[in-house]
Amino acid sequence: MKLNFDNRFTEELPADSQTTNQRRQVNNACFSYVAPTPVSGPKIVSVSAEAGQLIGLSDADHASTPFLEAFSGNKLLDGMKPYAMCYGGHQFGNWAGQLGDGRAINLGEVVNENRARWALQLKGAGPTPYSRTADGLAVLRSSVREYICSEAMHHLGVPTTRALSLMTTGEQVMRDMLYDGNAAYEPGAVVCRMAPSFIRFGSFQIFASRNELDELRALTQYTIRHYYPELLEQYPADESGYTKDCIVAFFSKVCDLTVTMIVDWMRVGFVHGVMNTDNMSIHGLTIDYGPYGWLDDYNPDWTPNTTDANQARYRFGDQANIALWNCYQLANALYPLIEETEQLEQILTDFQSSYSEQWQRMMATKLGLNEVMAGDSELLKQLESLLVATETDMTRFYRALAHENLDYDHFCRHGVFYQSEHSSEYKSQLEAWLTTYQTRTDGCSSSNETRFALMNSVNPKYVFRNYLAQQAIDKSENGDHSMVNELLNVLRKPYDEQPEFEVYAQKRPEWARTKVGCSMLSCSS
Numbered sequence: 001m002k003l004n005f006d007n008r009f010t011e012e013l014p015a016d017s018q019t020t021n022q023r024r025q026v027n028n029a030c031f032s033y034v035a036p037t038p039v040s041g042p043k044i045v046s047v048s049a050e051a052g053q054l055i056g057l058s059d060a061d062h063a064s065t066p067f068l069e070a071f072s073g074n075k076l077l078d079g080m081k082p083y084a085m086c087y088g089g090h091q092f093g094n095w096a097g098q099l100g101d102g103r104a105i106n107l108g109e110v111v112n113e114n115r116a117r118w119a120l121q122l123k124g125a126g127p128t129p130y131s132r133t134a135d136g137l138a139v140l141r142s143s144v145r146e147y148i149c150s151e152a153m154h155h156l157g158v159p160t161t162r163a164l165s166l167m168t169t170g171e172q173v174m175r176d177m178l179y180d181g182n183a184a185y186e187p188g189a190v191v192c193r194m195a196p197s198f199i200r201f202g203s204f205q206i207f208a209s210r211n212e213l214d215e216l217r218a219l220t221q222y223t224i225r226h227y228y229p230e231l232l233e234q235y236p237a238d239e240s241g242y243t244k245d246c247i248v249a250f251f252s253k254v255c256d257l258t259v260t261m262i263v264d265w266m267r268v269g270f271v272h273g274v275m276n277t278d279n280m281s282i283h284g285l286t287i288d289y290g291p292y293g294w295l296d297d298y299n300p301d302w303t304p305n306t307t308d309a310n311q312a313r314y315r316f317g318d319q320a321n322i323a324l325w326n327c328y329q330l331a332n333a334l335y336p337l338i339e340e341t342e343q344l345e346q347i348l349t350d351f352q353s354s355y356s357e358q359w360q361r362m363m364a365t366k367l368g369l370n371e372v373m374a375g376d377s378e379l380l381k382q383l384e385s386l387l388v389a390t391e392t393d394m395t396r397f398y399r400a401l402a403h404e405n406l407d408y409d410h411f412c413r414h415g416v417f418y419q420s421e422h423s424s425e426y427k428s429q430l431e432a433w434l435t436t437y438q439t440r441t442d443g444c445s446s447s448n449e450t451r452f453a454l455m456n457s458v459n460p461k462y463v464f465r466n467y468l469a470q471q472a473i474d475k476s477e478n479g480d481h482s483m484v485n486e487l488l489n490v491l492r493k494p495y496d497e498q499p500e501f502e503v504y505a506q507k508r509p510e511w512a513r514t515k516v517g518c519s520m521l522s523c524s525s
């Protein structure tokens, strides 16, 4: 197995001068060197072949001993120089100070044959200087969730970090899953994830909060130079360094990418669950899969995160507002390099209009409309009230919509409702909406066939439903990893019919309605 490492992040950015692995505040540094903790009995649960290909690995590599040793944290490959990143963040709206990679350890950056660069990071590989009071480990339960969901999101076309491998470590890890005093041992696991970089909003915030402006500048310039190089062509650096306009343009780009990501979440029914600013990627990627969830019945007020149950700050329907709030925090962090608010404020104002425009366009494609016309926003508003009027499975509803002769019975036959009986008032409202909708689509220039194909290319048939995740976890914890691998496989083609896997397209069964792990998740992982 040969990986070509080029560790730009650690070479170009300031390191923590201390190298002992002790929990501490780390000042004036982007990262600390720290080695993964070896484990006693690593075993592969699953490898994502597509992710491996991105760094030039073959199936034979994936099955090799060096792979097992390297991606469980037991042995370093040539060129790996592991480190944990320093960042801060706002958690649930409050500034939390230094957070950092408490249980993530970066192995290095691989440059593949096409010069694409992938940072590799182990999650759950032992304590780091940023572990605070926790153990630096991860359990199989949460690792299965991160591993499959990262890959599923990629295949859905949602910007995301990737996952290369999932292994059990042979260790037992103590967790109080519901924070209710019932701690128990669970199998330990490590996921190797991949991204262009793991730089977060919080990576900038930590320097601004400490008034470490040299480091703030270094990280900002690094990020622009390597990930937004086109901005330097547009706004060349002058004798005093990168211009304010360049940094403003960088901020604007990050906002744009964030808008795109949220629109995609809304399209597929994904609720992140912990949109703290340390969980916001500077590349607009979905990152840090914790107590996330997928909408079964469409409910904009839903969050799977029990830690957030009272406030539901991170509910499905509020994700764009929260993303905007997070962008405000990034603007605050970059402000010391810009010292003018006007342009930043304008970008934040544009965030809202840009989001609502892109959201409308996205919703139009879900309905098979290739342009947004006057009256469509009313159509969308009415649809939303119908979807919440009775428990309606979001994923199944949109797939069922790509058909001719739509009426109430059609949706019953397609199993979109969680209740079997409906009032005549609801039925007539639904049918009135369907009539308006079909009149609207009759006016489209494209054929039904084309329209249905468009709809089925944005409305997935298969999503990583919460109860499916829990079933895969239950089996995996008993040593049977077949469902993890089968789900990974099905979710590679989420828009295809795949009749042999119809079972994975079923709506949430009743037993899963209130089951822990299916509809309720804590941050414990």
Ligand code: AMP
Pocket (backbone or CB within 6 Å): 099, 100, 101, 102, 103, 104, 130, 131, 132, 134, 135, 136, 137, 138, 274, 278, 279, 288, 290, 523, 525
């Ligand atoms: P999260 O909410 O998972 O994004 O985590 C928030 C912060 O807590 C991050 O700095 C994590 O690195 C840290 N963290 C979460 N779980 C652990 C753990 N088991 N050990 C050490 N640090 C952790």
Ligand code: MG
Pocket (backbone or CB within 6 Å): 278, 279, 288
């Ligand atoms: Mg995090």
